[in-house]
Amino acid sequence: DSGVTQTPKHLITATGQRVTLRCSPRSGDLSVYWYQQSLDQGLQFLIQYYNGEERAKGNILERFSAQQFPDLHSELNLSSLELGDSALYFCASSVRGNGVPTFGSGTRLTVV
């Protein structure tokens, strides 16, 4: 167990729907990262928060948004879902803003 908790582990939803993925970082970690892993694109950085503030942004779609709450947990919101959004979504956390991230076990999203 890495200490990074992601829920749910699996999610199946229909196209056009909206889902929320949740992440609790390791105790003491201030930074949270979201990554998407698909067969064709590999592991892609989406967004990073540090102590509640957005710190870095990758190729995150406008349909996707995230936030980090005062208790440091984070949520990734995916809306107007398309078949191509089916992927593994990983949350990771680190103590510092440029620390080496520890990954959670991921949420497997299937859009049908």
Next chain:
Amino acid sequence: QKEVEQDPGPLSVPEGAIVSLNCTYSNSAFQYFMWYRQYSRKGPELLMYTYSSGNKEDGRFTAQVDKSSKYISLFIRDSQPSDSATYLCAMSESGGTSYGKLTFGQGTILTVHP
């Protein structure tokens, strides 16, 4: 062209073999280099972390970074069936707008057979 290139394999070796995994990159701003191991249906797990050029050893694992050639390697000695996994190289810059962002290679699938 991707910023980080990694041979996806698959790579199949007998138990006890020395395994060499490699990545090349094009972004000269990368300063931090990592190797992660990912078992099926699990999250990536950090194996090695190095800063700038040089070698680092940890048990059966050795990481090498050659910034002049933009080339990094991971060597696994005395490979075991439990080493069978996907190995991902990852890199990051030291600051700026990419602060904290890791860029990953595609991953190399390794199988060690008894």
